[in-house]
Amino acid sequence: MSIDLSTSFKAYDVRGLVGDTITAESVHAVGAAFVDVLELSGSRVLVGGDMRPSSKDFAASFAAGAASRGAIITDLGQISTDMLYYASGTLRAPGVVFTASHNPAGYNGMKMTRAGAVPLSAETGLEDIRAAAQIYLDSGELSNNDASQDSADLLTDYAAYLRSLVDLTGIRPLKVVVDAANGMAGMTTPAVLGGQRLEALPLEIVPLYFELDGTFPHHPANPLEPENLRDLQQAVREHGADIGLAFDGDADRCFVIDELGEPVSPSAVTALVARREIARAKAEGEERPVIIHNLITSTAVPELVEREGGRAVETRVGHSFIKAVMAQESAVFGGEHSAHYYFRDFFNADTGMLAAMHVLAALGEQRLGLNELAAEYNPYFASGEINSEVADKQGTIERVLAEFAPEFTPGSPEDLISRARNPEFAGAQTTVSTLDGATVRAADGTWWFNLRPSNTEPFLRYNGEAHTEHLMASVRDKVLDIIRAN
Numbered sequence: 001m002s003i004d005l006s007t008s009f010k011a012y013d014v015r016g017l018v019g020d021t022i023t024a025e026s027v028h029a030v031g032a033a034f035v036d037v038l039e040l041s042g043s044r045v046l047v048g049g050d051m052r053p054s055s056k057d058f059a060a061s062f063a064a065g066a067a068s069r070g071a072i073i074t075d076l077g078q079i080s081t082d083m084l085y086y087a088s089g090t091l092r093a094p095g096v097v098f099t100a101s102h103n104p105a106g107y108n109g110m111k112m113t114r115a116g117a118v119p120l121s122a123e124t125g126l127e128d129i130r131a132a133a134q135i136y137l138d139s140g141e142l143s144n145n146d147a148s149q150d151s152a153d154l155l156t157d158y159a160a161y162l163r164s165l166v167d168l169t170g171i172r173p174l175k176v177v178v179d180a181a182n183g184m185a186g187m188t189t190p191a192v193l194g195g196q197r198l199e200a201l202p203l204e205i206v207p208l209y210f211e212l213d214g215t216f217p218h219h220p221a222n223p224l225e226p227e228n229l230r231d232l233q234q235a236v237r238e239h240g241a242d243i244g245l246a247f248d249g250d251a252d253r254c255f256v257i258d259e260l261g262e263p264v265s266p267s268a269v270t271a272l273v274a275r276r277e278i279a280r281a282k283a284e285g286e287e288r289p290v291i292i293h294n295l296i297t298s299t300a301v302p303e304l305v306e307r308e309g310g311r312a313v314e315t316r317v318g319h320s321f322i323k324a325v326m327a328q329e330s331a332v333f334g335g336e337h338s339a340h341y342y343f344r345d346f347f348n349a350d351t352g353m354l355a356a357m358h359v360l361a362a363l364g365e366q367r368l369g370l371n372e373l374a375a376e377y378n379p380y381f382a383s384g385e386i387n388s389e390v391a392d393k394q395g396t397i398e399r400v401l402a403e404f405a406p407e408f409t410p411g412s413p414e415d416l417i418s419r420a421r422n423p424e425f426a427g428a429q430t431t432v433s434t435l436d437g438a439t440v441r442a443a444d445g446t447w448w449f450n451l452r453p454s455n456t457e458p459f460l461r462y463n464g465e466a467h468t469e470h471l472m473a474s475v476r477d478k479v480l481d482i483i484r485a486n
Contacts (some may be wrong), residue, residue: 003022003025013105024058048077064147088347105214168361172367174243226409234261267378295439339352339355380472389460403482446471450464
């Protein structure tokens with residue numbers, strides 16, 4: 001029975017259960033469709049994969065499908081996702097990396113890019129690839145050709161390129177615990193931060209789970225979940241380290257732990273890196289460098305950007321959307337609450353390693369501990385992301401708006417001034433934006449929250465922030481009461 005590819009094709013990548021919603025046959029069909037839809041016959045296509053058990057075979061299947069349509073294959077071997085972006089950007093070629101990022105061991109998927117690391121999303125070609133691949137898969141029109149193929153080991157070049165963007169040679173010595181979670185950071189960290197491929201830096205790396213193992217024997221490779229940070233937090237304290245870094249499975253995200261073992265929020269990291277990138281861009285003659293942030297990062301981010309002489313541009317959540325806005329605005333840097341960090345000098349793509357290097361540089365260029373250094377960038381109180389399972393996501397959002405912005409109706413102009421009906425916030429003026437779900441902000445700037453439907457799960461995602469912890473909790477609890485009333 002043919003697989004329904006719509007179950008694994010998401011808004012901006014492909015993820016499925018190996019042997020169920022993603023198979024060698026479906027991957028072969030996607031490889032052929034990738035070449036046909038993007039008109040790549042006779043052109044080079046880059047193919048690589050992470051450490052998951054199925055990645056090598058899937059990469060071979062994709063290459064066979066692409067070659068059957070006339071593509072010339074360059075095998076990148078085992079790579080992180082940001083290594084694909086580096087290869088695509090420097091070689092000016094489209095490509096794919098097989099990874100399911102932070103998903104459990106039974107999953108795999110594909111992240112695809114056009115030449116120059118230009119992202120593919122459902123709106124910019126991914127849906128067309130799915131539709132074509134589904135036709136090939138259903139009809140059985142899958143052929144094999146002897147692929148015209150070469151290979152490339154880009155790890156050293158990738159490491160050298162990152163080091164050219166952030167100079168760590170002159171910082172004070174730092175002890176750094178890195179939790180690779182048995183993912184690709186176990187390969188990239190020794191190359192970039194250690195002395196494996198390049199000269200040693202003033203960094204003492206304490207490795208956690210550097211063995212590449214896509215079964216994730218120690219803990220899931222998802223640092224967004226607090227329980228997956230516990231080993232790193234304990235190791236930072238035990239070793240008296242200056243900083244801890246946690247990467248996800250494909251190493252495109254990086255979470256930061258301070259010397260006390262406490263997480264540094266991705267919003268604080270975004271603000272810290274933004275300050276550095278604004279200063280660098282202004283030193284090079286750029287008048288008002290642009291920083292991108294998604295709409296659920298802390299208000300502290302745009303506030304800092306404006307104070308430092310930059311221009312903050314808000315965007316919806318999702319890497320393909322942010323990359324598109326990065327290109328449109330010629331932004332120097334962009335950050336998300338999920339610890340994805342984007343750099344103009346890295347082809348507008350996200351790389352957890354480069355963000356980590358900026359934090360190491362900021363820490364190592366002065367004498368403060370990271371806890372004190374990061375406090376400046378984290379002045380407000382955030383709820384974190386809270387998921388609620390609801391059947392009618394839009395109807396639930398409308399019920400919340402009826403309390404917090406009763407004058408707002410679907411189709412109303414964004415940023416409508418309303419008055420909250422809730423007694424606790426009686427008389428408070430609010431604004432509503434529908435850029436991504438619904439964002440309600442107090443007109444006096446003291447609190448905000450966003451409700452955003454998940455594209456892939458039956459969840460409504462809540463994020464909120466306020467100037468005081470009590471106010472943050474009050475708004476959060478009232479909104480969650482409304483969401484979970486039925």
